[in-house]
Amino acid sequence: MSQNKMGGMEKKGSHGERTKGGLITMPFIFANEACEKLAVVGFSANMITYLTQQMHLPLTKAANTITNFSGTASLTPLLGAFISDAYAGRFWTITVASILWQMGMTSLTISAVLPQLRPPPCKGEHQVCQEADGGQLAILYGSLLLTALGAGGIRPCVVAFGADQFDETNPKEKTKTWNFFNWYYFVMGASILVAVTVLVYIQDNVGWGWGLGIPTTAMFLSIITFVVGYPLYRNLDPVGSPFTRLLQVCVAASKKRNLRMVSDPNLLYENDELDASISAAGKLLHTNELKFLDKAAIVTEEDDIKSSQAPNLWRLNTVHRVEELKSVIRMGPIWASGILLITAYAQQGTFSLQQAQTMDRRLIKSFQIPAGSMTVFSMSSMLITIALYDRLLIRVARRFTGLERGITFLQRMWIGFVISILATLVAGFVEVKRKQAASAYGLVNSSHSTIPISVLWLVPQYSLHGIAEAFMSIGHLEFFYDQSPESMKSTGSALFWTAIAFGNFVSTFLVSLVHKYSAGPDGSNWLPDDNLNKGKLENFYWLITLLQVVNLIYYSFCAKFYTFKPIQIRMKEVDTSEEDGLIQLSSRV
Structure with missing residues (x-):
């Protein structure tokens, strides 16, 4: 029997003994990620509705609260990655972070159930609403902070921990590492799809207590499932800060x-x-x-x-x-290029959702799709694109490029950027169409009336955003994992999430800037708080489109001159002879 331990990773020999890691660990790891996404998206996808209708916040304040929360939750992974790589290791970081996440979701559920933790319902014919007071907002923000800290430990570590289960020094497992990122994003997208359909429907039609209680319970069960899988995992020891x-x-x-x-x-x-x-x-x-x-x-x-x-x-x-x-410095320019794509994508949970609330959302006479569930179209298009990419496009591209993975992750990101530009361009024209319908039916001054134009007009922009994410985000994630130093994989994954964080913060800054400087002396505004029909949201979408075009030129320049890290890897070649069953190592660059 031969054993070889490299960097704390247990490697077992032959003679029929099962090696730790591999596909058998995926259900335990994916269960944790799926429940985390089910919880966060189950709330954030419909958070604009909760903040405006339950907490009675103004639209721009609610939109900025969402992007600030999303940005913070995407920035804390730097802290989680540091703790994981330096001290605790990925397994224990994920476990403790999941418990923090559980505490935050439990607090949110309690605040949704107890009426004293929310302002009273709006009164009168004109719906006079009292905004949430400081104490109620403090509980809300405290709960969101706990979930953000939990996300900081889960997000950078789950993807790296999952990839750790496949040994890249083994030729038989190397290609599985590439496929893992598609599987990871597919599972994440599937859980988001459930969140924006089932959970959002429950929140709108049954109540927020049930709508938040279900993902809170799911997260509790996922923690147990993840810990139960501990004996099967291949673990890397932390190697210092x-x-x-x-x-x-x-x-x-x-x-x-x-x-x-x-x-x-x-x-x-x-x-x-x-x-x-x-x-x-x-x-x-x-x-x-x-x-x-x-x-x-x-x-x-x-x-x-x-x-x-x-x-x-x-x-x-x-x-x-x-x-x-x-390596870290070289990744910087590519990292920065991903920020504006997230800025564009963030509008789905704010202004695109507000568009949907004003439109006819009946799919059939007896069913009306919740505005927060419109993300189902972006998630569906993303899942379909991932499946086609993994099963078909890679094989087709491989014939032309000769690359094992079909196209490089830099090329994959470029395609995502182009499609994202189309998404925001289309969104602007759809907003023009929506306002024309409002004008034709005399509803411009009526902010609470349903405009007789189908919400399905929003499907193209949602679907294009989903396709763009399937290319750009997965390519971005692959890039950071592949190009990060070998002992900094969690940190590399954290860089992916920090790009999301800055994208949300840029969205907050851009919304605030446009809201301030687009205000006219007659009270007009591109992004009005009270009535979207009187605004010029289309101009905001086209501004983002223009910024993305500039960003695409910048990215193309960075990608052309990017230097891939040269690495000397000892690839395993397993001797199948029954004499000694030893693992022989050879060097490849």
């Missing part, structure tokens, strides 16, 4: 900034033993970009590397550690 290592390289390069660069990169400091715990899955090789950082690996007499002790890492670093920092 990645941020400390990055800072050490910066400090060392700064101290040696006046040194002349060595003529031969082979003279830079290497220490495989020192880097063993952070390069078990692959050693980063030297690149010619950002050469000023290479000075952190120049050996001087003061460094005393002949000593048996490790060098002072605040003065001298290995090439691998320098390349870790270079």
Whole structure:
């Protein structure tokens, strides 16, 4: 029997003994992610309705509350990734974060059930409403903060933890890692689909207590399921703070900034033993970009590397550690390009939903689709696109490109950007059509009347956003996982979520800016608080379209000149002979 442990990851040998990880762990991991999405989307998809109709907040304040919450929930993954990579490991980070999420959802459910935690119903013929007071908002915001902290531990770790279950050094499992991102997003999309249909319907027609209580219960069950799967998981041990290592390289390069660069990169400091715990899955090789950082690996007499002790890492670093920092820096421009796509996508939960509330939402005489359930069209188109991409498009593209994954993740992102531009362009024309209908029926001044135009006019923009996400978001996620340093996979996944965070914050900033500077002396506004029919939402959509066109040009430039990290990976070649069953390792770059 042979055992080989690399970086805390348990590897077992042959003779019929089952290796940890693999497909058998997916139900336990996906159950946790599905319930987290069921809970967050079950509330956030219809949150604009809850905030405006239950808490009686003005439209722009409610819209900004949603994007601020979404942004915070997407920013906390940096904290969760740091804790996971440095101290706790992915399993325990996910477990504790799930408990925090459970506490937040329980608090939200209680606030929805107890009437004293909400303002009284609107009164009179003119629906005079009292806005939620400070105490009621404090409970709401406190609950949202707990769920945001929980999301911070779940989101960056679940995707990395799931990918950890497939050993990339094993040729038989490498392709499964690529497929995993499609499966992950498909499961996430399916749970969102349930949330925006079943849960939103319950919230609108049965009550918010049931609408929040169901996902709260589902989250509790998912925590139990995830923990039960512990004996099956392949776990990586934390290897210390990645941020400390990055800072050490910066400090060392700064101290040696006046040194002349060595003529031969082979003279830079290497220490495989020192880097063993952070390069078990692959050693980063030297690149010619950002050469000023290479000075952190120049050996001087003061460094005393002949000593048996490790060098002072605040003065001298290995090439691998320098390349870790270079990898993170190189990902920056690609990371930034994803922000505006999220800004465009965020409007589905705010202004697109408000459009739907003013339109005829009857699909048949006896059924009216809730406005918060319109996301079903974006989720459905996303799921269909993912299935077609994974089962068909990859195989077709492979014949033309010769690439195992069909197209690169950078090409996949580019396609998503283009489709997102079409989505917001179409949204502007649909808003023009909606306002024309309101004018034709004399309903421009009636903010609460239903305009006799079918809500299905919104389907194209929702569907295009779903297709764009299937290409861009999954490509973005693949990019961060693949290009992150091997010991910083959670941190890489966190970068994906921080792009979402900044996208939501940019949306908040853009809405506030447009609301302030589009106001006319006659009280007109592109984004009015009280009556969308009097606004110019189409101009806002076209402004986002223009910004996305500029962003696409920027992304194309960044993608063209992006340098992929060079890595030396020891690929496993399993000897199937019955003599010793040993795993032989070979090096490939």
